[in-house]
Amino acid sequence: MPITLLGPRLADPGTEFVYHGPADDCEGCPYRQQCLNLTEGVRYEVTDVREGGQVLDCAVHDEGAVAVDVEPTTIPATVPSKGAYAGSKGKLAGPCPHTECPSHEFCEPAGASFDTEYQIAEIDGEPPHDHCALDRDLTLVEFAPAER
Structure with a gap:
């Protein structure tokens, strides 16, 4: 489990x-x-805060920095419904200009890129929107965590 600040x-x-x-x-x-020991572009989740550690001076974080354990985590995303099932590979459908859409954060998720194929860890079901303004048939999934 990586430790970072x-x-x-x-x-x-x-x-x-x-x-x-x-x-x-x-x-x-x-x-x-x-601090700089993680993989660029990977989405991480804080799993634990190291107890008893001191707050270190940091030029980036105004309140200093503390030691934490992190793990690569899944990326919630929408993919074209056709062929989307747990265990398959999937890609994002493409950019979407509709930032007000409740699904936008899943159509352009942090930690995923449009030109990469990802392992689908699980199917979460219907995306939060009622209708896709780009007329895409999408399914909400979890991309598997990035390999370390």
């Missing part, structure tokens, strides 16, 4: 984030090896 506001079990690599402010930080 996060700001205290993010350091709660269940919090999910996509690691985007080092920020410019990370340059010269003495904690770089403990």
Whole structure:
């Protein structure tokens, strides 16, 4: 289980984030090896906050940083319904300009890209929208966590 550093506001079990690599402010930080040890573009979930650790100075997080355990996690997403079943591979249907749609966060999920095929871990059913403005027949799924 990877250990990394996060700001205290993010350091709660269940919090999910996509690691985007080092920020410019990370340059010269003495904690770089403990902090910048995740895979870019992967969605992670905080599984535990290390007890008894100190809050470390951090140029990125205004309240400092604390040690947390993280694991790659599933990505909730919508895929074309045809051929979507647990265990199969699926791809996102493509970009969607309808940001007000209740399914938009699943059509363009953080941690997934349009040109990648993902293993479908489970089928969650119907997406939250009543009708797709792009007339797509979509199913809500969970993409399997990224391989470490």
